[in-house]
Amino acid sequence: MKHIAIIGNGISGVTAARHIRKLSDHKITLISAETEHFFSRTALMYVYMGHMKQEHVKPYEDHFWAKNRIDLKMGFVSKIDVSNKKLIFESGEEMPFDDLIIACGSKPNKFGWKGQDLEGVQGLYSWQDLELMEKNTQSIDRAVIVGGGLIGVEMAEMLLSRSIKVTFLVRESRFWGGVLPKEEGELVSRHIKSHHVDLRFETELQEIIPDENGRVKAIKTKAGEEISCQFVGLTAGVSPNVDFLKGGAVDLNRGVLVNEFLETNIPNIYSIGDCAEFHQHPTGRRNLEQVWYTGKMMGETVAQTICGTKTAYRPGVWFNSAKFFDIEYQTYGWVWAEPKKNEATLYWEHADGKKCLKLVYDKNNHSFLAANVFGIRLRHKVLDYWIANQTKISQVIGQLEDANFDPEFYENSFPAIKQQFQSQIPQTV
Amino acid sequence: MTKIDKDIALVSGPPKDINTTQKIATLIGMSGLLILVLAAFNVNFPNKGVWLTIALSAIAGGIILYSKGAYGSKQEGIKNDGVWFKSISSRGFWGWIAGIAMTGFYIVLYFFPALLGLHPDGENTGVIALFDPLSKALSGNAASQWFVYGTLYTVAILAFGIKFMWKYRHNKYERLRTFSVMFFQTGFAFIIPELMARLNSDSFSLPYYDLKNVWPLNYYNFEQYRVDQMISAGNVGLGLLIFGVLSILVITPILTYKYGKRWYCSWVCGCGGLAETAGDPFRQLSDKSTWAWKMERWMVHSVVVFVVIMTTAVVSTYLGYDDQKYWLTKGTFLLGVVALLTILIGLLFIFRRDELKKDAKIGAIGYFAIILAMIGIHYSTGNNIFMFEAETLRSTYGFLIGSVFSGVIGTGFYPILGNRAWCRFGCPMAAIMGMQQRFFSKFRITTNGGQCISCGNCSTYCEMGIDVKAYAQKGQNIVRSSCVGCGVCSAVCPRGVLKLENGEDAGDSRYDSDPITFGNDGIKVNF
Ligand SMILES: Cc1cc2nc3c(=O)[nH]c(=O)nc-3n(C[C@H](O)[C@H](O)[C@H](O)COP(=O)(O)OP(=O)(O)OC[C@H]3O[C@@H](n4cnc5c(N)ncnc54)[C@H](O)[C@@H]3O)c2cc1C
Ligand code: SF4
Ligand code: SF4
Numbered sequence: 001m002k003h004i005a006i007i008g009n010g011i012s013g014v015t016a017a018r019h020i021r022k023l024s025d026h027k028i029t030l031i032s033a034e035t036e037h038f039f040s041r042t043a044l045m046y047v048y049m050g051h052m053k054q055e056h057v058k059p060y061e062d063h064f065w066a067k068n069r070i071d072l073k074m075g076f077v078s079k080i081d082v083s084n085k086k087l088i089f090e091s092g093e094e095m096p097f098d099d100l101i102i103a104c105g106s107k108p109n110k111f112g113w114k115g116q117d118l119e120g121v122q123g124l125y126s127w128q129d130l131e132l133m134e135k136n137t138q139s140i141d142r143a144v145i146v147g148g149g150l151i152g153v154e155m156a157e158m159l160l161s162r163s164i165k166v167t168f169l170v171r172e173s174r175f176w177g178g179v180l181p182k183e184e185g186e187l188v189s190r191h192i193k194s195h196h197v198d199l200r201f202e203t204e205l206q207e208i209i210p211d212e213n214g215r216v217k218a219i220k221t222k223a224g225e226e227i228s229c230q231f232v233g234l235t236a237g238v239s240p241n242v243d244f245l246k247g248g249a250v251d252l253n254r255g256v257l258v259n260e261f262l263e264t265n266i267p268n269i270y271s272i273g274d275c276a277e278f279h280q281h282p283t284g285r286r287n288l289e290q291v292w293y294t295g296k297m298m299g300e301t302v303a304q305t306i307c308g309t310k311t312a313y314r315p316g317v318w319f320n321s322a323k324f325f326d327i328e329y330q331t332y333g334w335v336w337a338e339p340k341k342n343e344a345t346l347y348w349e350h351a352d353g354k355k356c357l358k359l360v361y362d363k364n365n366h367s368f369l370a371a372n373v374f375g376i377r378l379r380h381k382v383l384d385y386w387i388a389n390q391t392k393i394s395q396v397i398g399q400l401e402d403a404n405f406d407p408e409f410y411e412n413s414f415p416a417i418k419q420q421f422q423s424q425i426p427q428t429v
Numbered sequence: 430m431t432k433i434d435k436d437i438a439l440v441s442g443p444p445k446d447i448n449t450t451q452k453i454a455t456l457i458g459m460s461g462l463l464i465l466v467l468a469a470f471n472v473n474f475p476n477k478g479v480w481l482t483i484a485l486s487a488i489a490g491g492i493i494l495y496s497k498g499a500y501g502s503k504q505e506g507i508k509n510d511g512v513w514f515k516s517i518s519s520r521g522f523w524g525w526i527a528g529i530a531m532t533g534f535y536i537v538l539y540f541f542p543a544l545l546g547l548h549p550d551g552e553n554t555g556v557i558a559l560f561d562p563l564s565k566a567l568s569g570n571a572a573s574q575w576f577v578y579g580t581l582y583t584v585a586i587l588a589f590g591i592k593f594m595w596k597y598r599h600n601k602y603e604r605l606r607t608f609s610v611m612f613f614q615t616g617f618a619f620i621i622p623e624l625m626a627r628l629n630s631d632s633f634s635l636p637y638y639d640l641k642n643v644w645p646l647n648y649y650n651f652e653q654y655r656v657d658q659m660i661s662a663g664n665v666g667l668g669l670l671i672f673g674v675l676s677i678l679v680i681t682p683i684l685t686y687k688y689g690k691r692w693y694c695s696w697v698c699g700c701g702g703l704a705e706t707a708g709d710p711f712r713q714l715s716d717k718s719t720w721a722w723k724m725e726r727w728m729v730h731s732v733v734v735f736v737v738i739m740t741t742a743v744v745s746t747y748l749g750y751d752d753q754k755y756w757l758t759k760g761t762f763l764l765g766v767v768a769l770l771t772i773l774i775g776l777l778f779i780f781r782r783d784e785l786k787k788d789a790k791i792g793a794i795g796y797f798a799i800i801l802a803m804i805g806i807h808y809s810t811g812n813n814i815f816m817f818e819a820e821t822l823r824s825t826y827g828f829l830i831g832s833v834f835s836g837v838i839g840t841g842f843y844p845i846l847g848n849r850a851w852c853r854f855g856c857p858m859a860a861i862m863g864m865q866q867r868f869f870s871k872f873r874i875t876t877n878g879g880q881c882i883s884c885g886n887c888s889t890y891c892e893m894g895i896d897v898k899a900y901a902q903k904g905q906n907i908v909r910s911s912c913v914g915c916g917v918c919s920a921v922c923p924r925g926v927l928k929l930e931n932g933e934d935a936g937d938s939r940y941d942s943d944p945i946t947f948g949n950d951g952i953k954v955n956f
Binding site: 011040042043046049050051052053056057058059061161162163194195292293296319321322323325326328330377378379380381384405406407408409410411 | 443444504505506507509510511512513514515599600601602605718719875877878879880882883884885886888889898899902916919920923924925928929930
C-alpha cells in the first residue's frame with residue numbers, strides 16, 4: 001500500500017482520488033488550500049446570484065470522503081522535497097508520499113496593469129475570490145469587466161443580478177473573438193447587449209485609477225477614455241497556479257511539463273488538470289487544456305497508471321459548453337474562428353437571432369468535422385460518433401434530427417435547417 | 430460617459446426585495462385574503478356573491494400582477510436570482526410564518542370546520558356562508574368546508590399556474606403540463622363533481638367523485654357507502670365503479686409504462702398541481718441527502734402496505750357480513766388480492782433481480798406483511814382483523830395519512846419541507862407508479878454524454894429531493910421511482926445535460942451509461 005498525495009481538491013485531483021480508490025487500496029490524501037470539501041468551481045456564479053448555497057455546489061456529501069477513505073488535508077504546500085519524497089507545508093508541517101499528483105489548477109491572469117492590485121479590483125477563480133467579490137460589490141452601482149471570455153460574461157451576469165451596471169471591455173471586434181467565428185460572436189454580442197451590458201469592442205485597459213483611500217474609482221482605456229466605477233473584474237484568461245514550484249526540481253514552462261502519461265520529469269510525480277502542460281499534446285490540441293472535462297479525463301487516466309495499468313492520455317473528440325446569459329452553447333470537434341483552408345462551413349440562424357447552428361466539414365473528402373450550436377441542445381453521443389467516424393456531411397444533414405436533445409415539445413428547427421443545408425452542400429457529395 | 434439604463438436601481442445588494450409592482454400586487458392579494466379572514470371572524474357581508482367575487486378576484490389578480498412584476502420586464506430564461514436570499518424561499522422568518530399560517534389553516538379546516546362557520550344542520554355562517562352563493566350556483570347545495578377549500582385550491586392552481594407559465598415561458602414542456610393540471614383541477618376536480626351532485630335526487634345518488642382521483646390516493650373510493658351508491662345508481666354508477674377499478678389496474682399501468690408516472694403526478698394530479706404551481710417557490714427546500722432518500726423509501730412503502738391492508742380489510746368486511754348483496758365473496762376477493770400481489774412481486778423478482786438489489790428487502794417485507802394480514806383477515810369474523818376493527822383501521826388511515834400527512838404536513842409545510850413532501854414520503858399512488866416507473870417503463874432522464882459540470886442546479890431544484898447531479902456527473906441516466914417528471918432539472922441545467930424521454934426500450938439499457946463520450950478513449954470503465 002503506497003501513500004498517494006494529491007495537491008489540489010479540484011475536479012482533476014478529486015477524479016484521480018476517486019478512481020484510485022476504486023482501483024486500489026492505497027492511502028490517499030487530498031490537499032487543498034482553498035476549501036475543506038471539493039466544490040464545483042463552475043457554479044461560483046450561481047452562489048453569488050442566490051440560486052444556490054455552498055452546500056449545493058458540493059458534488060459529494062460530506063460523509064463521502066471518510067466512507068471512501070480519502071483523507072482531506074487543509075494547508076498550502078510551499079515546497080516539494082523531491083529527494084526525500086515529502087511535501088513541506090507553509091505551516092512547516094511535512095508529509096511523506098510515495099506518489100504525488102500535482103493538480104493545483106489556475107489563477108486569473110494579471111498583465112501588470114497599473115492599479116491591478118487596488119482595492120475593488122479582482123479576478124474570479126477561487127472560493128476566496130467569491131467572498132471578496134461579495135464584499136467588494138456591496139452598495140456600488142458601476143463595474144468594469146476587462147477581458148471577453150467565459151468568466152467575464154458570467155461575471156457580467158452576476159453583477160447585473162445585483163443591479164450593478166456593467167461596462168465590458170473586449171479587445172477583439174466581437175465577443176470571444178479569438179474562439180468564436182463571426183456569426184456566432186455577433187449573436188452572443190447582441191444577446192449580451194440586450195441585457196443592457198455596455199459592451200465595448202476593440203477597447204483595452206490602460207490603467208486603473210484609485211481614489212484617495214486606495215480604492216478603484218475609475219479606469220482609463222488605451223484610447224484615453226475614463227470610465228468611473230467602483231469595481232473592476234479582471235477576466236482576461238487564467239494561467240497555471242505554479243508559483244510555489246518555481247525554482248524546484250519539477251520542470252515547468254507555463255505549467256507543469258508532462259508527457260502523454262501525465263508524468264513529470266521526476267519519477268512518481270504526475271500532473272493533471274489546468275496546471276498540466278504537455279510537451280506535445282498527444283492528439284495535437286493545445287498543450288494547456290483548462291476546462292472541467294479534460295481535468296476529469298486526466299484524473300481518470302492518471303489513476304490507471306498509478307494503479308498499475310500504464311495508460312496514455314487520449315481524449316476523444318473535443319467538446320465544451322457554456323451559457324451566455326439565457327443562451328446555451330455547445331461545441332463538438334474544433335470550430336476555428338477562421339476556417340482552415342480545407343474547411344467549408346454551413347450556418348443556419350433562427351429568425352429570432354437567438355439560435356444558430358454551424359457545421360464544419362472537409363471540402364475535399366466531405367467528412368463532418370465540427371459543430372457550434374447556440375440555443376439548441378444536441379446529443380453528445382451522436383455528435384461524437386459522427387465526428388469520430390468521419391461521417392459524410394450529407395449523411396449528417398440527413399440524420400440531423402437524431403442529434404436533437406431539446407426538451408419535449410420544443411420548437412423543432414431541424415426540418416428548416418436540413419432544407420437550408422441540403423441546398424447549400426455541393427450536389428456531388 | 431456611457432448611457433444610463435433607467436430600469437436599473439441605484440444601489441446594489443443581494444436581490445432580496447420585491448419591486449413596486451410586486452408590492453402593489455401583494456397588497457391587492459392580501460386585501461382579498463383579508464375579506465375571507467374577516468368573514469371567518471363573522472363579519473357579516475351583505476351581497477355575499479359580490480364580496481366573494483371581489484375577494485377571489487383580488488387574490489387571483491394580485492398573484493397575476495405579482496408575476497408580471499417578477500417576470501414581465503425580463504427576458505425569457507431561468508429566473509432563480511435571489512432564491513436563497515429571500516426569507517420566504519429559504520426557510521427564513523417569512524418562510525416560517527407562512528408555514529405556520531398554512532398549517533393552522535389546515536388544522537382548522539380538517540378538525541374544527543365549525544370555526545369557519547360550518548353548520549350542517551342550519552344556515553352556514555362565517556366564511557363558509559360567503560361561499561354559499563357559488564356553491565348553490567354549481568351544485569344547488571349550500572357550501573361546506575370542502576367546497577370552500579376546493580374553490581380556494583382551484584383559484585390557487587389557476588393563478589399560480591399562470592405565474593409558473595410566465596416564469597417558464599421559454600419552455601413549452603412546462604407550459605403544457607401546467608396548462609394540463611389547471612385544466613384537470615378546474616374541470617375534473619371542481620366543476621364536474623359539483624355538477625354531478627346536481628343529478629342526485631331521492632331515488633338516484635352518486636358519490637362525490639373526482640374522476641382523476643385514483644385509488645389509493647383516493648383511499649376511500651371502495652368503501653361500502655360509495656360502492657353501494659354506485660351499484661344502486663344504475664349503469665352510470667356501475668360505470669363509475671368499473672372505471673375506478675380499471676383506473677388503478679389497467680389505465681395507470683399502461684400510461685406509466687409509456688410515459689412514466691409523470692403523466693399523473695405532474696400533468697393530472699391535484700396534489701401535484703398545487704405543488705407545481707403554488708408550491709413552486711419552495712421546490713429547492715427538499716432534502717437531497719441519502720439519509721432522506723432512505724427515509725423516503727421506508728415511509729412511502731409503509732403507506733402502500735397500510736393502504737392495501739386497510740382497503741382490503743374494509744372491503745372484505747362488508748363483503749363478509751353482507752354477503753347476499755354482492756356477487757363477490759370475501760374469500761374470492763381475498764384470494765384475488767393475494768394472487769395479484771404474488772404475480773406482481775414474482776414478475777419483479779424474476780425480471781428485475783439485478784436492479785432490485787437493496788430494495789429487495791423492502792419489497793419482501795412489505796409483501797409478507799400484506800400476506801400475513803390477508804390470512805388474518807381471512808380467519809377473522811365480523812368487523813375485526815386481529816384486534817382492530819376494520820373501521821378503526823380506516824379512520825386511523827384517514828386521520829394520519831389522509832388528513833395530517835397529505836394536508837397539514839404535505840401542504841402546510843411547503844415553506845419548510847419543500848412542495849412535494851407528501852408526494853415523496855406519503856403518497857401511496859406515487860409509490861405504486863414509482864415502482865413501475867423504475868422497473869417497467871420507457872421513461873428515463875437521459876444524461877448528455879460528458880457535458881455535466883457538476884454545478885448542482887438540477888439537484889437543488891428537484892422538488893423530489895433526487896440528487897440528479899450524482900447520476901449526471903457519472904454519465905448515467907436517471908431512472909428513479911420518485912421522479913415526477915416535472916422537467917425542472919432539465920430546464921435549469923446550464924449545460925443542456927438532461928432530457929426527459931420515453932425511449933424505445935423499457936428494458937435494462939435504460940440503466941446503461943455511455944463510456945465513449947465520457948472519458949479517455951482508452952478507458953472504458955465508468956463509475
Ligand atoms: C468561474 C469559473 C467558471 C468556469 N466554468 C467552466 C465551465 O463552464 N466549463 C468548463 O469546462 N470549465 C469551466 N471553468 C474552468 C474549470 O473550472 C477548471 O478547468 C477546473 O476547475 C480545473 O480543475 P483543476 O482540478 O485542474 O484545478 P482547480 O479546480 O483549480 O483546483 C486546484 C486546487 O488546488 C489548490 N492548490 C493550488 N496550489 C496549492 C498548494 N500549493 N497547496 C495546496 N493547495 C493548492 C487550489 O487552492 C485549488 O483548490 C470555470 C472556471 C471558473 C473560475
Ligand atoms: S428528477 Fe427532474 S424531472 Fe424528476 S422530479 Fe426531479 S427535477 Fe423533476
Ligand atoms: S444542472 Fe446540469 S451541469 Fe449542473 S450538475 Fe446538473 S446535470 Fe450537471
